[in-house]
Amino acid sequence: MKWKMSVIVRTVSDVMVVPIIVFGIYLILHGHLTPGGGFQGGAVVASATALLIVSNGALKDYKGDFSTMESAGLTFFFLLAFLGIVMGFAMFYNSLAGTGGIFGGTVMSGINPGYINTGGTVPLMNIVVGMEVIAALSLILWMMAKNSGMMEVEK
Amino acid sequence: MNLFLILPFFVVMVLVAMGLYVALFKKNLIKIIMGITLMQNGANLFLVSLAYREGYVAPIWTSAPATDMVLPTPHALTLTSIVIGVATTALMLSFVIMLKRHYGTIDSNEVRRCRE
Amino acid sequence: MNIATHLPSFILGIPLLFAFLTPIANKFSKEIRNAVFLTGLLLTGLFVGLMAYEVYTTGGWVYIFGAQDPVGELTTESLFRITFVADGFSTLATLTIIITAIGAAFYSLGYMKESPGMGKYYTLFLLTLAGVNGMVLTSDLFNLFVWFEVTSIASCALVAYHNERGKSVEAALKYMIISVVGGLLLLVSIGLFYGEYGVLNYALIGDSVHGSFIDLLAIGIIMVILAMKASSVPMHMWAPDAYAEAPEPITPFIAITSLGALFVLFRLIFFVFRGAVEPPALGTILIFLGVLSMFVGVSMALKQSDIKRLIAYLSVSQIGYMMMAVGVGFATLDTADYGSFGAMAIEGGFFHMINDGVYKALLFLSAAAVIYATKIRDLNKLGGLAHNMPYTTFFFIIGALSIAGIPPLSGFSSKLLIYESVYLYHPILAIIALVVSIITLALVAKVFFNAFLGPDQKMSKGEVPSSMLIAMGILTAVVILFSLFPHYVVSEIVVPAMESLGVGA
Numbered sequence: 173m174k175w176k177m178s179v180i181v182r183t184v185s186d187v188m189v190v191p192i193i194v195f196g197i198y199l200i201l202h203g204h205l206t207p208g209g210g211f212q213g214g215a216v217v218a219s220a221t222a223l224l225i226v227s228n229g230a231l232k233d234y235k236g237d238f239s240t241m242e243s244a245g246l247t248f249f250f251l252l253a254f255l256g257i258v259m260g261f262a263m264f265y266n267s268l269a270g271t272g273g274i275f276g277g278t279v280m281s282g283i284n285p286g287y288i289n290t291g292g293t294v295p296l297m298n299i300v301v302g303m304e305v306i307a308a309l310s311l312i313l314w315m316m317a318k319n320s321g322m323m324e325v326e327k
Numbered sequence: 328m329n330l331f332l333i334l335p336f337f338v339v340m341v342l343v344a345m346g347l348y349v350a351l352f353k354k355n356l357i358k359i360i361m362g363i364t365l366m367q368n369g370a371n372l373f374l375v376s377l378a379y380r381e382g383y384v385a386p387i388w389t390s391a392p393a394t395d396m397v398l399p400t401p402h403a404l405t406l407t408s409i410v411i412g413v414a415t416t417a418l419m420l421s422f423v424i425m426l427k428r429h430y431g432t433i434d435s436n437e438v439r440r441c442r443e
Numbered sequence: 444m445n446i447a448t449h450l451p452s453f454i455l456g457i458p459l460l461f462a463f464l465t466p467i468a469n470k471f472s473k474e475i476r477n478a479v480f481l482t483g484l485l486l487t488g489l490f491v492g493l494m495a496y497e498v499y500t501t502g503g504w505v506y507i508f509g510a511q512d513p514v515g516e517l518t519t520e521s522l523f524r525i526t527f528v529a530d531g532f533s534t535l536a537t538l539t540i541i542i543t544a545i546g547a548a549f550y551s552l553g554y555m556k557e558s559p560g561m562g563k564y565y566t567l568f569l570l571t572l573a574g575v576n577g578m579v580l581t582s583d584l585f586n587l588f589v590w591f592e593v594t595s596i597a598s599c600a601l602v603a604y605h606n607e608r609g610k611s612v613e614a615a616l617k618y619m620i621i622s623v624v625g626g627l628l629l630l631v632s633i634g635l636f637y638g639e640y641g642v643l644n645y646a647l648i649g650d651s652v653h654g655s656f657i658d659l660l661a662i663g664i665i666m667v668i669l670a671m672k673a674s675s676v677p678m679h680m681w682a683p684d685a686y687a688e689a690p691e692p693i694t695p696f697i698a699i700t701s702l703g704a705l706f707v708l709f710r711l712i713f714f715v716f717r718g719a720v721e722p723p724a725l726g727t728i729l730i731f732l733g734v735l736s737m738f739v740g741v742s743m744a745l746k747q748s749d750i751k752r753l754i755a756y757l758s759v760s761q762i763g764y765m766m767m768a769v770g771v772g773f774a775t776l777d778t779a780d781y782g783s784f785g786a787m788a789i790e791g792g793f794f795h796m797i798n799d800g801v802y803k804a805l806l807f808l809s810a811a812a813v814i815y816a817t818k819i820r821d822l823n824k825l826g827g828l829a830h831n832m833p834y835t836t837f838f839f840i841i842g843a844l845s846i847a848g849i850p851p852l853s854g855f856s857s858k859l860l861i862y863e864s865v866y867l868y869h870p871i872l873a874i875i876a877l878v879v880s881i882i883t884l885a886l887v888a889k890v891f892f893n894a895f896l897g898p899d900q901k902m903s904k905g906e907v908p909s910s911m912l913i914a915m916g917i918l919t920a921v922v923i924l925f926s927l928f929p930h931y932v933v934s935e936i937v938v939p940a941m942e943s944l945g946v947g948a
Contacts, residue, residue, distance in 0.1 A: 211410055239466060246463035250456055262506070262513035263452035312417045320424050343631065350624055356616070363623055370630045377638045400523045401637065404585050408630055411592045415623045418596055422603060422616040429609030440610055 200302035214305025245304030268292035335376035342369030462569035469562030503530030531939030553910035595622035672704035686755035691811030695804035726774025733767030768792030791860030805842035816903035847884035856929035
């Protein structure tokens with residue numbers, strides 16, 4: 173069954189995918205400062221996949237890519253968790269916070285707009301969790317749409 | 328007692344009871360999963376309502392004194408349980424899609440061949 | 444800083460890390476994937492062994508995740524950190540889990556060699572391992588919920604591995620719906636505890652519970668949910684379907700998730716619930732559930748002709764022995780009876796748990812060997828396998844005699860402790876236990892006669908591949924080891940587990 177919406181819907185969704193993905197990435201990167209984070213941002217990005225599937229009724233075969241991205245994200249997550257032990261503290265200890273370097277800035281006190289170079293391992297974990305959630309949710313949507321006959325796989 | 332402080336708990340009771348009713352007594356597998364999702368929402372709302380303290384502020388690092396902040400633990404628990412809920416719902420829906428392809432039906436009375 | 448203090452986090456983290464490395468390795472080749480999987484599993488086994496050594500030499504400790512000092516005190520700032528306990532009870536549980544896991548893993552390597560999608564299979568295997576390990580190690584109620592759900596999701600996906608068969612998907616969906624509804628009710632009762640005491644740590648809740656209505660409600664829900672996950676009657680309906688429809692090599696591992704839930708239930712009973720309820724009342728409930736599971740499980744097994752469903756019902760009835768024994772022990776807590784027979788009952792119950800995990804795995808795996816060789820599961824159609832499959836026959840005999848409690852095998856040692864102690868509590872309990880044991884013997888004898896004895900009908904082409912024989916051999920060796928030194932196992936593994944729960948031997 174070929175499902176395809178009108179050309180207006182398809183054009184608009186092709187354009188809208190870009191701001192959706194940018195907003196999702198913004199949510200992931202600012203997860204330690206504003207409401208949001210890896211899961212929420214990843215879900216927003218994955219909604220772009222849903223939009224493409226619904227409007228076009230077809231998508232290329234990204235199954236292998238999504239699967240690799242998901243596993244890589246989670247592997248990095250647990251490597252970051254073990255970083256605490258490597259640095260001599262407990263697992264999941266935030267050993268990068270306040271040490272200078274990447275995401276190691278000092279948190280300002282008082283009412284302020286937030287400083288992105290803080291948080292230690294938290295923003296790094298947000299990024300890898302974001303990777304994982306983007307890939308996993310997109311993979312779920314892709315598989316469900318394919319197996320329920322909603323979508324065709326483009327060659 | 329302020330009515331608005333106990334109202335969320337009534338909503339939780341209604342949501343969980345409705346979810347349980349749907350999950351136990353409906354025959355359509357999709358409806359059963361919808362009932363489970365209702366229960367998930369009820370449980371999440373329960374955790375969030377537990378966290379509310381009158382007059383306390385959100386736990387964000389500003390100049391506010393630490394004693395006037397609510398504990399963020401229930402919110403963290405809620406986020407975790409939402410994430411788990413997504414995973415379980417997705418898995419159950421995929422099972423239903425597969426069952427529909429094998430048996431051609433999603434009626435729980437007809438999807439009962441393990442006992443034969 | 445002693446690196447050994449990190450062992451609980453390794454037992455959890457290594458399976459998780461390797462679970463997600465496995466699909467990446469799968470992109471390269473089958474051999475690399477299998478190597479990565481086995482490395483993860485054997486590393487976990489190594490760390491379990493090291494933790495056991497460390498616990499038995501230095502005593503237990505509490506590991507705090509995310510803290511600067513992993514073994515420091517819980518302060519007001521770190522009240523909500525996730526804590527894992529490494530003590531005798533965790534060691535008993537993780538040892539049971541890892542022995543079965545290693546058996547099931549080696550068996551999978553041979554059995555599932557040609558099956559598609561094995562990258563996902565091994566990932567889910569390691570995820571289930573991490574989930575069960577997390578469940579038995581954690582001492583934080585919310586963390587328990589997380590691992591409960593991880594175990595449910597991973598093991599349900601494993602049950603549905605043969606998704607070309609409608610029945611597998613059906614069994615998985617049934618298991619999933621029951622687990623998810625159970626998990627949500629568990630979450631609600633955790634919320635009740637949090638709302639009343641404002642803490643989530645077992646020990647801190649255990650200090651403050653006093654038996655209010657909210658306490659009893661939460662305790663009731665948690666007990667029902669964990670008994671459901673432990674496949675105790677009357678919440679057992681998911682178990683035979685899931686065990687029968689899961690891929691054959693993974694079935695003992697699905698059964699281990701039930702045993703894991705039982706470990707958690709016992710830990711909660713002794714750590715948390717003890718202050719809130721009268722021991723005789725809670726003990727009586729456990730005894731009631733146990734007797735019901737024993738009796739219903741074995742009588743449902745009588746009419747099964749599918750070899751895996753029969754063993755699945757037997758495993759439900761074995762769960763009953765542990766619940767009854769620990770129930771008797773708990774009911775006599777703080778009385779003079781505890782010294783005379785209560786402690787012995789708990790000893791027997793805990794010893795039976797580790798025994799049961801191992802010989803049940805052996806039984807499931809030798810049944811799987813029969814299915815692998817003949818592609819037949821119906822006992823009425825099988826026959827004469829002993830001619831071609833001598834090793835499998837031997838392994839099945841060891842497992843069968845052990846589950847029936849025939850001396851000198853390990854099942855006898857633990858059941859004897861149970862019979863002796865529950866007889867002093869109430870003679871009728873011991874009589875029921877004996878009758879169930881006899882029916883179990885009759886059932887395994889029926890399986891043995893139907894499948895293995897009789898004229899050679901040329902059903903199998905010979906013995907199963909060597910990796911499967913090695914897996915069954917490992918489990919048989921463990922059963923024989925436990926049979927030869929039951930006293931040593933009780934004094935070195937079971938008694939420390941009891942002491943760590945605050946009940947002396």
